[in-house]
Amino acid sequence: MSAGAQRTPPGRPARDPGLQPERTRLAWRRTALALTVVMVLTVRLALTGPPAGGTLGALVAGLAVLGWGAALAVCWWRATGVGPAARYGRALPLVALATAGYALLGALLAARGLG
Numbered sequence: 220m221s222a223g224a225q226r227t228p229p230g231r232p233a234r235d236p237g238l239q240p241e242r243t244r245l246a247w248r249r250t251a252l253a254l255t256v257v258m259v260l261t262v263r264l265a266l267t268g269p270p271a272g273g274t275l276g277a278l279v280a281g282l283a284v285l286g287w288g289a290a291l292a293v294c295w296w297r298a299t300g301v302g303p304a305a306r307y308g309r310a311l312p313l314v315a316l317a318t319a320g321y322a323l324l325g326a327l328l329a330a331r332g333l334g
Contacts, residue, residue: 240300247298250314251291257321258287264328279324286324290317 265279293313 244298251294286317286320
């Protein structure tokens with residue numbers, strides 16, 4: 220038996236891994252969809268919020284699109300199962316970093332609107 224093989228306890232049927240990959244793909248697709256919605260709302264607020272537009276708004280919108288693109292690439296790699304396996308270990312921290320970046324951009328937008 221290989222090191223990665225799992226043993227099934229006696230009297231218990233073997234685990235069917237058939238749905239696990241599908242659930243994982245769907246979870247990464249939901250993550251990508253949520254990040255897309257957040258990016259669109261961030262760009263909209265950055266370009267039309269008080270005061271409308273400006274250099275800071277364009278910078279925030281650009282950062283939002285950049286973070287979205289990076290997070291979307293990670294979600295796509297994980298959802299489709301392409302790319303080297305070594306990259307998979309860093310997927311969650313990269314998506315968490317993108318989420319933290321959106322939180323920071325949101326705080327900047329809120330501070331700009333209050334100031």
